[in-house]
Amino acid sequence: MFDLDLRSRKPIYEQLVDKFKELIMKEVLQADEKLPSVRTLARQMTINPNTIQKAYRELESQGYIYSLKGKGSFVQASSEKVSQEELLKVQEKLKAAISEALYLGMKRVDIELLLDEIVEMTGGGIRDDKASGSNEDFS
Amino acid sequence: MFDLDLRSRKPIYEQLVDKFKELIMKEVLQADEKLPSVRTLARQMTINPNTIQKAYRELESQGYIYSLKGKGSFVQASSEKVSQEELLKVQEKLKAAISEALYLGMKRVDIELLLDEIVEMTGGGIRDDKASGSNEDFS
DNA sequence: TAACTGTATTAGTATCGTTAGTACAGTTAA
DNA sequence: TTAACTGTACTAACGATACTAATACAGTTA
Structure with missing residues (x-):
């Protein structure tokens, strides 16, 4: 599930952020579902653990997760x-990518x-409540 | 020529690459126009100069400019x-941005x-495609 | 209480962006 | 040819940041 490239130029924590954002957007991880602990x-x-924490902090600041001590x-x-x-940032990214x-x-x-x-794949960004329960393998 | 943010987290050479790509895509810089020397x-x-060179090297590898010694x-x-x-990379970026x-x-x-x-603004990204041979004209 | 959770801090190492200086090779005009 | 331009390559050094490591504190839960 989580295949990281440790030799990549891209920092590990950024790869983690991207992976989690992808899973959240695809609703593989659903609302209020608990993420694995750091x-x-x-x-x-x-x-x-600090690397995981950094990724989680970033995800939280971007509004994708919330953390409770x-x-x-x-x-x-x-x-x-x-x-x-955040919305403006994404719009800028989108415009650049389209251009x-x-x-x-x-x-x-x-x-x-x-x-x-x-x-089609994401339901247009609108969440629908399907049956949950599939535990993901985070290794 | 343009305004860089030297205090930005984003490397100078990447800012340069983005600026030039933007100018080229908007055709402010036109085909075969000479860029300022490094x-x-x-x-x-x-x-x-090394920072400029790094930007130019990146632009060349992405296919936006060519250099002649x-x-x-x-x-x-x-x-x-x-x-x-390169095309696949951009498509991936686009998909991520849309999602x-x-x-x-x-x-x-x-x-x-x-x-x-x-x-509207870019004319659909279609450029004149004249001589699609090599660049032997300049050697 | 015990074991879990997030969070913060400090310190050390490695990588990378940037500057600096030097050098070599090809082009062009005087 | 010479002089001044061009791209390109290389090494060295510095600072910032990514990452690891170890430790500690605080809140939750069985």
């Missing part, structure tokens, strides 16, 4: 409380197809 | 010779509007 995950992945870290349910600042894709030869239609795919 | 630009911006660096005309690898935007509350329509804007 120590547990660190043990399973044989990396330092003594209890754990959990998936943030609604994306309504996302800061305007570059167009420049490199993608057509408007190609991008629309991609958009269709993703809307 | 030394000149370094002097103008009071940063080290003794002559200079120039805007790459067609985007047809972009490597498949995140949807998750953070943007609707399909919002993204389509953004797409319209950019297509």
Whole structure:
């Protein structure tokens, strides 16, 4: 599930952030679901707990999870409380990605197809409550 | 020439790469137009020539410019010779950006509007594709 | 109480971005 | 040819940051 590239130029904690964001967006991890503890995950992945903590802190500041001292870290349910600042950042990223894709030869239609795919896959960013319960393997 | 944030977390050379890509995509810098030499630009911006060189090297590897020893660096005309690898990278970036935007509350329509804007502004990212041979003209 | 959870702090190592200086090779104009 | 430009390569040094490591404190839960 979690295949990290320890030799990558990209910091481990950033890879973790991306992976978790992906799982949360795909609803593999559902609202209020508990994430593995920093120590547990660190043990399973044989990396330092501080690195996990850094990833969790980043995820929390981006509005994807929330942490409760003594209890754990959990998936943030609604994306309504996302800061305007974060939203603007993402819009800028999106604009840059679209511009570059167009420049490199993608057509408007190609991008629309991609958009269709993703809307299909994620339910258009709208959460629906399916049956949960599948424990993920975080190693 | 442009304004860099020397205190930013983002490396100077990456800021340079982004700026140049933007100028090239907007056709402010046109095909085969000469870029400032590494030394000149370094002097103008009071940063080290090596940093400029690193940016130029990156731009070249991404297919945005080409460099000729003794002559200079120039805007790459067609985007047809972009490597498949680069194209895939950009597609992945685009998918990630779309997913995140949807998750953070943007609707399909919002993204389509953004797409319209950019297509409008850049002319759909379609460049004239004249001589698609090698660059032997300059050697 | 015991064992779990998040969180904070300090310290050491490794990597990377940047500067600096030098050097070599190709182009161009005087 | 010479001089001044161009890209390119290399080594060395410094600072910032990513990561590891060890420890400690605070809150939760059985």
